[in-house]
Amino acid sequence: MQEQTETDQIRLELARALVAHLEAGKNEDADRVIGELAEIKENELFTEVGRLTRELHEAINGFLLDSRVSEMTQVDIPDAKERLNYVISMTEQSADRTLTAVEESLPMVEALDKQAGELLAEWDKFRSRLLSKDDFRGLSDELAAFLQQTQRHSNSLHENLSNVLMAQDFQDLTGQIIRKVIDLVHDVEEKLVKLVRITGGKLEVSNKISDPAVLEGPVVPGIEQGDVVTSQDDVDDLLSSLGF
């Protein structure tokens, strides 16, 4: 405060001197006084710039020394990449197990359906008394074989369905892993916002213009991905509007 009034006092004196010089028509002296006044202003500016520079420097140093940031870049983010790769391999394994079970089961069901159809036709003949004794003996053997095969196939189908069931365990595990990665992304986001604040940037996001050459992948609800269709019906409408 003392300093402030001192500066004010000096400026006041200089101003008075300036008026006096101007009234007396001493232009050279007046210019000199204007120069002195400007110098006082410049000194204040330099002091302020110096203070801001020091604050910026300290803030950036503080940010770099924040152990969480270095931990994130050196440990957490490489970890997250590993985790997400593991998610890909787990979901792939699960899909493979399920597909294998389905591929094994479908032919068994088809075989049972086909044999049942054939036996049913024979059975209808028998009920209409169109089968000879020998034919009936043959039908009886076929029925026994069919029932045995049904039992075997049922056991296999049960096993395959259990495999499909067990293959769904990825949902729980990948869910936990992905949640951890989401937490990390959130942390990184906070640090980035802090960094932007330190450097004085404005937190205004320029409207993201979607690059048509970039492939967006699956539509995700709640994410702006540009002009996307939301269903196969939309695709069909769009194509038929193009003459398809």
Add this chain to the structure above:
Amino acid sequence: MKILIVDDFSTMRRIIKNLLRDLGFTNTQEADDGTTALPMLQTGNFDFLVSDWNMPGMTGIDLLRAVRADAKLAGLPVLMVTAESKREQIIEAAQAGVNGYVVKPFTAGTLEEKISKIFERVEG
């Protein structure tokens, strides 16, 4: 009817292969991107191509363009089965000469409908 299925994910190839088998198309082969698919198409006498869009190496849209640019393959019916669902991409595929476009995730019914539509048009 010989069909080539092109997708970088083996599980998606298996799903499409099984759906096609259910529809009575048992003669299928697989490739994991356009670079592998193109030579197979050029020598394999395929009647139909089912392709994803986003694949490493050569993408589905580039494969489609290569097929249309190849005098021997130009008439091959091509069905795009992809997660890409931007309007401009669907238009791009249409302009490149795709015969059908199915967005993932899709149902067996959708796939069947698009395939039979393509053959109706090709044969009719």
